[in-house]
Amino acid sequence: MGRKRKGRDISGWLVVDKPAGLTSTAVVNKVRWALDANKAGHAGTLDPEATGVLAVALGEATKTVPYITDALKAYRFTIRLGQATNTDDAEGEVIATSDIRPDDATIKEALHAFVGDIMQVPPRFSAVKIDGERAYKLARDDAEFEIAARPLWVEELVMTDRPDADHVVLEMTCGKGGYVRSIARDLGEALGCHAHVVTLRRVWSGPFEATDGLTLDQIDAMARTPELDAHVLPLETGLADLPELRCTPEGAAKLRNGNPGMVLASDVEYGDEAWASLDGHAVAVGIYKAGELHPSRVFNRD
Template identity: 80%
Template sequence: MGRKRKGRVISGWLVVDKPAGMTSTSVVNKVRWALQAKKAGHAGTLDPEATGVLAVALGEATKTVPYITDALKAYEFSVRLGQATNTDDAEGEVIAESDARPDDEAIKAELGAFLGDIMQVPPKFSAVKIDGQRAYKLARDGEDIELTARPLWVEELVLSDRPDADHAVLEMTCGKGGYVRSIARDLGQALGCHGHVQWLRRIWSGPFEAKDGLSIEHIDAMAHSPELDTYLRPLEEGLADLPMVNCTPEGAAKLRNGNPGMVFASDVEYGDECWAALDGQAVAVGRFKAGELHPSRVFNTSTEG
């Protein structure tokens, strides 16, 4: 038999304000250690030098990660104008320079081209896979790689500050899979002056906001104590973008066994994805069909404590 992972069986979300210089995986490992949790994961990778909200899911909440990953997210970032780098951020080597510096009106005029459904080529130094290998590994090895453009929904992109001629601070709200570094690179190209990300902060992700996030220092200070548990948010917050239906105790018992269960719904239609609750607690996610929820994910929090 395989060795079982040790740790507490707890479920919920811990919102972290990730510092620069730390990988998303390192943050998850820190949270798992601090809470002595058996299972943890995160909803959406941030680059090591990026800061801001990183929502860490624990236990049964990991089953709701896809809904946060798919949710809208907002970023604030500074574009360094006049320079392109091989990584499209400040960590890379400068590969092109320009003396041109667009004014505010020129920047605003170009932002419209990045709104709505756009196609975006990821940075060469990214985790995108090419023939089974990460693009950043191939790029580090000096290979000349070409990445395929991918679709991205950009809901909002505005110029929020202009500290000086070399820098423009932007705010963007976008969907799943967006690369802020690509926005900075492509905006610089469109303006004819080159550009890369100087700094980047994720302001919010789905229902989670950076201003509510715990710092790594606070997590360290409260590690292995009941105080840290008080910052856990319910797994149901990961389902905020899905409609909720209520079920009976009998329906909940069927759902927990992976079978369709009766639910009471007023605002959902046949085939809609939704989640069923009993006394406010999530039981399952699935498709609503003829008065029943057909489950695709089932939550089991009965053994927690």
């Protein structure tokens, strides 16, 4: 029999406005301590120097993390023209330079190639696995390796400011698995001048906004109090992109046991993924088939 985790059985989401200089894991550990939660995880890693929305899932809400990970996200970032680094951000060593500085019109025109379905190669200093090893570990050892390009959906990529000749501010909305550092690197190559990320902020992720996030100072000040509990959003927030189906008490009982349960008629189609609720509380996520939800994830809450 497994050892019971220490802490409270608390489920929901806490939105953090992550500061620069901390890993996403460190933020999750801080939230878990502050809420005395027995289980916590995050929906989408931010680089240590990046800031912005980091949605921390608690308890049963960790089962909804994939739906936030798959959701669209928006980033605001500044790139430095004229320099390439080995990490594609300001933390790395400069490995190439250029005196070329494209004008605004040229930059805006080049952005079109990075919108829609694109193929992107992640940075060498990233958590991508290569034959079981993290790419950043191989890169630190100066190992020779290749990272395969992977598909990315970019909804929008626009230039919003040009503070000076060397710097450009961009905003991007994209799907799962996007690397802003790769966008900066590839844009610099397309412009013939090199580029890397200087600052990066995640503005929103799925239903979560950075402006609604708590700072770590606020979390520290409210730690282990009902005041912090009041900031925990419902588990159901993580299911905002899925259709909701209401079920009967009998259907809910079957779903909680992992069996198909009857749900009330709705406009979802056969084979659609959806979630079932009873009295507004999520019971399960699954596939809708002929009046029943076939569960893939069940929420165990009193």
